[in-house]
Amino acid sequence: MTECRHCGLPAPTATEFCCSGCEAAYALVRDQGLEQYYRRRCLDPTARALRPDAEAGPLDVSGQAVVGEDGIVTLHLMVEGLHCAACVWLIESLLGRQPAVVQARLNMTTRRLVLRWRGAAALGNDLIKPVLLVGYRVVPYDPARLGTETQRQEQELLRAMAVAGFASGNVMLFSVSLWAGASMGPATRSFLQWLSALVAVPAVIYCLRPFVRSALTALRVWRTNMDVPISLGVILTVAMSLYETFHGGRHSYFESALMLLFFLLVGRYLESLARGRARSAAEGLVALGAARVTVLEPEGGRRLLAPAEVKPGQTVLVATGERIGVDGTVSDGISELDTSLITGETAPYTVEPGCRVFAGTLNLTAPLRVVAGAVGEGTLLAEIVRLMEVAEQGRAHYVALADRVARLYAPVVHVMALLTFLGWRWGVGVPWQEALLTAVSVLIITCPCALALAVPVVQVIASGRLLRQGILLKSATALERLADVTTVVFDKTGTLTLGRPELRRDGRWQEDDLAVAASLAVASKHPLARALAGSVPAAHPLSGVVEVPGMGLQATEADGRRVRLGSRVWCGADGDDGQDQEAGQELWLARPGLPPVRFAFDDTLRPDAVSVVATLRQQGFAVELLSGDRAPTVARIAAEVGIDSRHATCSPADKVSRLQTLKADGATRCMVGDGLNDAPALATADVSMSPSSAVDVSQNVADVVFQGKFLAPVVEILTVARLAHVLVRQNFAAAFLYNIVTVPLAVMGYVTPLLAALAMSSSSLVVIVNALRLQRRRKP
Amino acid sequence: MNGLLMLIPLALALGLIGLGAFLWALKSGQFDDLDGAAHRILFDDDDGPKA
Numbered sequence: 001m002t003e004c005r006h007c008g009l010p011a012p013t014a015t016e017f018c019c020s021g022c023e024a025a026y027a028l029v030r031d032q033g034l035e036q037y038y039r040r041r042c043l044d045p046t047a048r049a050l051r052p053d054a055e056a057g058p059l060d061v062s063g064q065a066v067v068g069e070d071g072i073v074t075l076h077l078m079v080e081g082l083h084c085a086a087c088v089w090l091i092e093s094l095l096g097r098q099p100a101v102v103q104a105r106l107n108m109t110t111r112r113l114v115l116r117w118r119g120a121a122a123l124g125n126d127l128i129k130p131v132l133l134v135g136y137r138v139v140p141y142d143p144a145r146l147g148t149e150t151q152r153q154e155q156e157l158l159r160a161m162a163v164a165g166f167a168s169g170n171v172m173l174f175s176v177s178l179w180a181g182a183s184m185g186p187a188t189r190s191f192l193q194w195l196s197a198l199v200a201v202p203a204v205i206y207c208l209r210p211f212v213r214s215a216l217t218a219l220r221v222w223r224t225n226m227d228v229p230i231s232l233g234v235i236l237t238v239a240m241s242l243y244e245t246f247h248g249g250r251h252s253y254f255e256s257a258l259m260l261l262f263f264l265l266v267g268r269y270l271e272s273l274a275r276g277r278a279r280s281a282a283e284g285l286v287a288l289g290a291a292r293v294t295v296l297e298p299e300g301g302r303r304l305l306a307p308a309e310v311k312p313g314q315t316v317l318v319a320t321g322e323r324i325g326v327d328g329t330v331s332d333g334i335s336e337l338d339t340s341l342i343t344g345e346t347a348p349y350t351v352e353p354g355c356r357v358f359a360g361t362l363n364l365t366a367p368l369r370v371v372a373g374a375v376g377e378g379t380l381l382a383e384i385v386r387l388m389e390v391a392e393q394g395r396a397h398y399v400a401l402a403d404r405v406a407r408l409y410a411p412v413v414h415v416m417a418l419l420t421f422l423g424w425r426w427g428v429g430v431p432w433q434e435a436l437l438t439a440v441s442v443l444i445i446t447c448p449c450a451l452a453l454a455v456p457v458v459q460v461i462a463s464g465r466l467l468r469q470g471i472l473l474k475s476a477t478a479l480e481r482l483a484d485v486t487t488v489v490f491d492k493t494g495t496l497t498l499g500r501p502e503l504r505r506d507g508r509w510q511e512d513d514l515a516v517a518a519s520l521a522v523a524s525k526h527p528l529a530r531a532l533a534g535s536v537p538a539a540h541p542l543s544g545v546v547e548v549p550g551m552g553l554q555a556t557e558a559d560g561r562r563v564r565l566g567s568r569v570w571c572g573a574d575g576d577d578g579q580d581q582e583a584g585q586e587l588w589l590a591r592p593g594l595p596p597v598r599f600a601f602d603d604t605l606r607p608d609a610v611s612v613v614a615t616l617r618q619q620g621f622a623v624e625l626l627s628g629d630r631a632p633t634v635a636r637i638a639a640e641v642g643i644d645s646r647h648a649t650c651s652p653a654d655k656v657s658r659l660q661t662l663k664a665d666g667a668t669r670c671m672v673g674d675g676l677n678d679a680p681a682l683a684t685a686d687v688s689m690s691p692s693s694a695v696d697v698s699q700n701v702a703d704v705v706f707q708g709k710f711l712a713p714v715v716e717i718l719t720v721a722r723l724a725h726v727l728v729r730q731n732f733a734a735a736f737l738y739n740i741v742t743v744p745l746a747v748m749g750y751v752t753p754l755l756a757a758l759a760m761s762s763s764s765l766v767v768i769v770n771a772l773r774l775q776r777r778r779k780p
Numbered sequence: 781m782n783g784l785l786m787l788i789p790l791a792l793a794l795g796l797i798g799l800g801a802f803l804w805a806l807k808s809g810q811f812d813d814l815d816g817a818a819h820r821i822l823f824d825d826d827d828g829p830k831a
Contacts, residue, residue: 040823085819108816158811159803166799170792188784195788 007051007135008043021052025134032130034093041086050081050135064140065121072102075124077113079106080137087136094130101127113138153210154269160207161265167203168258171196175255186248193245193252200254204238207261210268229413233443234261240436251437263764270460293325294318296369310372318368323360330355332369336526338362348527364526365547405732413446420747438749445746445759446739454731457771462724465775471706471713478703480728481687482721484668488616488714489659491673491681492627492637495691496609498709499674501531501585501601509589513597517589520545520553520565528587528601529553529565552587564590571596605640612711613641619718622667626655626681655681672714689714720774727774731767738763 003010006022006029017023029035043050065075079091088106095104095115100123103116117127128138174196178189208231215227234257241252294317295310310316310326318324320335336348339361348364351357357370417439424435463473473479490496509517518536521529523545542563545555552566564571571588589597606612616623625646627634634648647658659681662669671678671685682688682702690702691711706713742759745751751759805811 085816085822088816088819089823106816107813108819109813155806158806162799162802162806166795170795173791174788191784195792199792 005038009051019051021135025050025052028130028133029090032094032097034090037086037090040089042084050083050087052133052135065124067121072116072118073121073124075115075140077115077128077138077140079111079113079131080139081135082106082108082111090134091131091136094134095127098127156210157265157269160210161262161269163203164207164258164262164265167199167207168255168262171200171255171258178252189250190245190248196252196254197242197245200258201238201242204234204254204257204261207258207265208234211261211264229417229443229446230260230264232414233257233440236436236440236443240433240440243433249433251433253440267456270456312372312374314372316370316372318363318370320363320365320367323362324357324368324370325359326370326372327356327358327374328370328372330357330368331371333366335366335368336364338364338527365524413443416446416743416747417442423747424749434749438746441746441749441751441755442743445742445751454735454767454771455728457768458724458727458731458774461771461774462720466713466717466720469713469716471704471717473704478687479721479724481668481703482670482718483725485621485670485687485718485721487622487624487662487667487669488718489624489626489662489669489671489673489681489685490613490643491671491678492625492629492634493603494674495672496625496637496641496711497603497605499603501528502604503531503535504600504602506600509597509599513589514599516563516591517565517587517597517599520555520563520589521587523547524553528585531601532587532599561592563592564588605637606709606711608710608712609641612715613643615715616718617642619715621718624662626650626658626673628652628655652678652680656684659684670718689717723774727771731770734766734770735763738766 002015004018004022005016006026007018009018017026029037065073067073082088085108088108091106091113092104095101098117100117100119101115102118103114106113115124115127117123131138174192178184178192184192211227211231211234215231218228237253237257241254241257243249244251293310296315296317315331316324316326316328324337330351330353332353334350334352336350337357339349339358351368356373357368420442421435421439424430424438425432428435459473459479462479466473493499503514514532514536518533519540519542521533522541524530524533524547542555545553547553548566548570551570552564554566555563557563565587568586568588571590585601585603587599587601589599613623623643623645625634625638625641625643627637627646627648628650629648631648634646638644638646647654650658655678659669659671663686669685669687671682671688672690673682673688674690678690682690687704688702689704689706691706691708704717706717738759742751810817
């Protein structure tokens with residue numbers, strides 16, 4: 001085996017390329033004079049191989065292109081398959097060298113490509129062609145719909161953090177001279193105080209906005225959250241300091257307010273960063289609805305329409321290799337459909353006139369004409385997405401631990417500060433400034449700096465540790481929910497198994513049978529045929545192979561004899577040879593004069609599925625298998641991996657109801673699955689994971705997405721989640737312990753706001769250092 | 781005191797310049813793609829992509 005010169009995957013010996021697509025891609029890159037790409041790049045084994053996708057249907061991006069006023073068309077694309085910076089360079093060069101292109105800029109972090117060109121919107125399809133030919137995949141997207149809100153908030157936080165950092169640093173300088181200069185004259189002191197006020201007041205007004213906004217939102221619905229004491233504490237401190245500055249007093253504490261804000265903003269920013277990392281993965285959503293469908297006009301013309309514009313009753317033409325865009329009934333043509341997106345099962349499904357077909361399924365073997373029954377929001381695809389959204393809303397009620405703590409904690413803080421003020425003013429009878437000063441100290445010292453940092457810091461470090469292993473946490477509360485998991489529920493196809501058929505070497509065929517079969521199979525896009533062809537890399541394609549839809553492949557040899565590869569009946573095999581008949585998971589080869597030969601296919605288990613299930617059980621998790629597949633197959637897989645509790649032939653709704661039963665039994669459920677049929681189950685479970693081979697919609701629902709062909713991330717995620725949970729609790733305990741010690745002192749008036757701010761910073765440090773322990777890998 | 785009158789505004793002005801530069805860089809998108817920018821300079825090209 002050698003390595004393919006283009007994609008780096010194994011290629012047959014004595015050839016330079018693994019397939020014709022790679023050869024064409026290499027030629028394209030060389031013709032453009034860009035072959036230095038191959039020297040500069042470093043392939044990322046976790047990324048998708050750079051292999052041109054022969055199965056991809058035609059991509060029409062013209063609908064997503066926006067024509068600007070100056071005649072320049074802008075198109076936003078998400079690029080899949082980036083390996084390193086050389087890929088960025090290659091894509092930008094391929095696009096930028098075309099004369100029409102004004103700008104091509106690819107952001108390596110977000111994988112977003114902005115393409116601007118002069119000319120018609122439809123020109124975009126030609127412009128991106130070289131990029132597709134080289135093997136990258138692109139998906140057009142609407143930038144207005146994607147996470148701009150969070151991005152804007154993140155920018156605002158970063159700006160506020162910069163301002164707070166600048167202001168607190170400078171004000172701290174003035175304050176240090178104020179504290180150190182006991183012999184300072186009143187004029188100098190007043191001057192420094194005024195300067196502090198000059199810097200601090202605008203900065204506080206600017207930086208406090210995110211907190212005040214959140215506090216007001218909470219107060220408006222008669223709730224209180226962490227932001228209420230923060231806002232109140234800062235405002236009171238600044239107001240009191242201003243009062244002191246006006247009256248030439250000594251008690252100005254601008255730096256405390258600013259330092260507090262700065263630390264809190266750092267915590268907030270880290271928190272949002274942890275979420276942002278996962279966002280880019282979530283953005284890999286393929287706009288299934290964005291693909292155009294070809295509508296046949298009654299008078300004979302063809303029109304490209306968005307799926308939403310198709311009216312029921314219209315006839316839609318579905319080319320081979322295209323995704324069906326509407327639900328409907330086949331009116332003409334026999335073909336096989338890959339329904340894995342809807343059912344999660346890999347075995348293709350034969351359709352003929354009169355059969356119902358669903359949007360999102362892939363047409364494999366022959367063109368079909370489909371009379372649209374339901375479109376857009378009425379399709380099964382849309383129905384599943386809706387089911388998923390409903391389930392998601394149910395889960396949105398989960399309240400993060402920090403918020404639950406805050407809900408209890410914030411009122412206590414307010415009451416305590418108020419009591420302190422009242423107690424000192426009228427109980428002890430000191431002047432109101434002094435009473436207010438003590439009350440502010442209480443507010444600051446209880447101000448939950450450590451509490452605010454306790455959770456985000458742990459989350460950032462935990463998600464960083466997982467990210468390095470190709471695991472993405474998408475939901476902010478996923479770690480907390482994962483820590484409580486008692487039951488792990490697996491889907492079969494694509495989760496426990498790799499989700500693609502592989503030839504079973506059961507000794508029922510000879511090598512030369514395989515060679516003949518493979519020479520026929522290379523001509524087909526059928527998954528079983530591809531698996532068969534894939535097991536013989538050096539297969540010589542036979543000429544004159546005809547695909548008979550729903551039946552198989554047929555070739556006529558020179559002497560007029562016919563060779564067939566296809567279904568059991570078509571190849572003349574008798575149906576009762578005692579084998580387990582997993583329909584669709586076999587191919588027969590019929591040659592004249594020879595008995596038919598059977599090729600059986602298995603969906604192979606992930607290499608570590610058995611050990612992962614064993615480890616999970618050892619760690620005390622209940623493990624279950626829910627599959628839409630037939631009972632014998634499910635039983636075989638369950639026995640292989642060692643799962644006792646299994647349920648076969650589950651529809652998406654069955655899976656949801658099984659999960660609800662588990663919940664009623666008091667289990668906290670973690671669902672691991674892929675496929676759109678699992679999407680409702682993923683959303684129903686308390687927490688969900690999805691392998692990255694999964695279709696994009698289910699990745700969107702899953703809280704955690706992991707990459708690669710191994711199942712071990714499931715164990716790693718659960719381990720990290722439990723560890724993170726322990727650390728969060730320790731952090732809370734540390735923060736509370738600190739409060740228990742310092743609050744009485746503050747109430748009694750022994751702590752000035754300055755001391756409070758210092759003590760608070762030190763408690764934050766303790767919390768951060770504790771969280772850093774999570775970075776150490778503990779080998780099980 | 782005279783020294784203070786000169787040095788403090790100077791220090792503040794310098795700090796403000798730094799802050800302004802950071803905010804400008806943030807606004808002009810220089811923090812959007814930290815990975816790409818680091819590698820982009822390695823690929824200098826005679827007829828590089830139009831930017």
